[in-house]
Amino acid sequence: MSNWRFNLTPIDVPKVETKYRKITTKLPVPESLEILETLDHFEAKTMLGQMPVVWDRAEGFQVHDAWGNTWIDFTSTIFVANAGHGNPKIVNALREQLDKPLLHTYNFASKIRADYLRYLIESTPPQFEKACLFVAGTEATEAALRLMRMHGWKIGKKQPGVIAFEGCFHGETLGARMMSYNPKAKEWIGYHDPHIYHLPFPYPWRMDAIADPRAYFRSGMSKLIKQNQLNPKEDLCGFILETYQGWGAAFYPEEFVHELMDFAHENGMLVAFDEMQSGFGRTGKLFGYMHYGVEPDLLCCGKGASSSMPLSMILGKQEILDLPEFGEMYSTHSANPLACAAGLANLHELMEGGLLENSRLLGDLFHSRLNLIKNHFPEQIRCVLGKGLVAAVHFVDQDGRPLVDLCNRICLEAMRRGLLVVHTGRESIKLAPPLCINEEALMEGLDALEQAIAECIGK
Numbered sequence: 168m169s170n171w172r173f174n175l176t177p178i179d180v181p182k183v184e185t186k187y188r189k190i191t192t193k194l195p196v197p198e199s200l201e202i203l204e205t206l207d208h209f210e211a212k213t214m215l216g217q218m219p220v221v222w223d224r225a226e227g228f229q230v231h232d233a234w235g236n237t238w239i240d241f242t243s244t245i246f247v248a249n250a251g252h253g254n255p256k257i258v259n260a261l262r263e264q265l266d267k268p269l270l271h272t273y274n275f276a277s278k279i280r281a282d283y284l285r286y287l288i289e290s291t292p293p294q295f296e297k298a299c300l301f302v303a304g305t306e307a308t309e310a311a312l313r314l315m316r317m318h319g320w321k322i323g324k325k326q327p328g329v330i331a332f333e334g335c336f337h338g339e340t341l342g343a344r345m346m347s348y349n350p351k352a353k354e355w356i357g358y359h360d361p362h363i364y365h366l367p368f369p370y371p372w373r374m375d376a377i378a379d380p381r382a383y384f385r386s387g388m389s390k391l392i393k394q395n396q397l398n399p400k401e402d403l404c405g406f407i408l409e410t411y412q413g414w415g416a417a418f419y420p421e422e423f424v425h426e427l428m429d430f431a432h433e434n435g436m437l438v439a440f441d442e443m444q445s446g447f448g449r450t451g452k453l454f455g456y457m458h459y460g461v462e463p464d465l466l467c468c469g470k471g472a473s474s475s476m477p478l479s480m481i482l483g484k485q486e487i488l489d490l491p492e493f494g495e496m497y498s499t500h501s502a503n504p505l506a507c508a509a510g511l512a513n514l515h516e517l518m519e520g521g522l523l524e525n526s527r528l529l530g531d532l533f534h535s536r537l538n539l540i541k542n543h544f545p546e547q548i549r550c551v552l553g554k555g556l557v558a559a560v561h562f563v564d565q566d567g568r569p570l571v572d573l574c575n576r577i578c579l580e581a582m583r584r585g586l587l588v589v590h591t592g593r594e595s596i597k598l599a600p601p602l603c604i605n606e607e608a609l610m611e612g613l614d615a616l617e618q619a620i621a622e623c624i625g626k
């Protein structure tokens with residue numbers, strides 16, 4: 168995130184009244200300022216970078232405030248509400264737990280946890296034999312770091328090397344932060360784990376990466392090995408990669424991932440995919456890694472796992488998941504019964520309720536239309552990346568310089584037109600509607616986006 172702060176002065180905006188959007192007040196809504204200012208006063212600054220909309224209700228693919236405004240949501244909060252906001256099956260599943268009541272069990276057993284884990288493991292590919300449930304995504308990526316290293320020690324590695332990627336993000340806790348790239352965001356730590364390394368990312372605008380992805384991987388690896396005097400068989404335990412790089416929805420070239428998997432297998436390393444954003448149907452498949460045709464050893468998930476309650480997890484083979492002893496790898500709120508109930512209903516909706524199919528089919532229309540939009544603004548939009556119902560529109564000038572301020576303004580303009588998009592604080596605008604959206608609303612949202620872009624560019 169940048170230091171950008173959205174202005175809290177209400178201004179007159181044109182009224183909007185369509186089938187799916189309604190804007191009838193000044194924005195921000197004058198009556199909402201009391202809430203926004205209370206948060207300003209009592210809450211840490213880190214939470215205050217969002218557009219000034221006060222959510223009152225959210226259902227399906229729409230968000231409503233308490234003053235009569237309705238937005239089409241292209242954020243799914245932040246890749247969470249995959250099965251739709253307030254999905255009735257999830258609400259009912261939560262209600263059943265509330266009515267029992269069974270609100271917390273720590274690590275005592277509960278039927279809902281057993282039901283969820285069985286369904287989760289049976290619905291995922293066979294290499295995922297067990298899962299460990301957590302609360303935040305960062306706990307799942309921390310667990311990957313730990314399990315890759317524990318596995319490395321077990322098979323006789325001499326150093327705990329783990330390789331992540333330039334530009335990546337894996338969470339805010341210490342290990343996850345160190346695996347994340349942004350050097351500025353980890354200055355506070357004061358030192359860097361000398362056994363965490365970063366490889367160059369094969370961005371689509373790097374011609375050498377696209378021309379020969381396998382060679383690009385190999386050359387990055389050789390440099391890393393040489394610079395750090397590593398023997399991969401002894402010193403490297405694993406790779407962690409976001410299925411697509413978060414801020415820009417940039418997937419790796421398929422051959423790059425195959426080369427990485429081959430390297431890992433030759434050198435006794437594990438491969439963990441961070442599926443926080445790409446998991447649970449977002450890209451048109453249950454998990455985004457499935458687009459690459461590979462089998463990761465570990466899968467870190469969160470966000471869309473429940474479409475609601477805090478729920479994250481790591482999945483993998485029994486021999487890896489069982490490396491920590493009893494009580495060594497969980498937290499107080501792991502496997503909360505409400506989270507398990509939401510997770511079970513959510514997965515059921517994705518698998519049986521046609522949402523994966525919707526994500527795939529509408530995803531094609533979504534990307535075709537976004538590419539048309541890109542063609543209307545060739546001087547500002549470099550590319551549209553993503554798959555299924557996630558996209559990032561990249562704004563750079565003719566010399567490749569990031570147009571961050573333009574993105575900030577487009578987010579605000581879209582909000583004024585009744586569309587919420589993901590504000591990245593960078594040169595990308597991310598779009599991720601709930602997977603239950605229909606074609607008409609999707610296209611209406613894209614019309615609003617195009618108008619917002621045109622308004623900000625002055626076309």
Ligand SMILES: Cc1ncc(COP(=O)(O)O)c(C=O)c1O
Binds near residue numbers: 303444
């Ligand atoms: C790719 C990725 N990994 C990990 C995380 C951390 O998840 P959480 O914020 O739930 O800790 C995020 C959150 O944005 C993410 O996008």
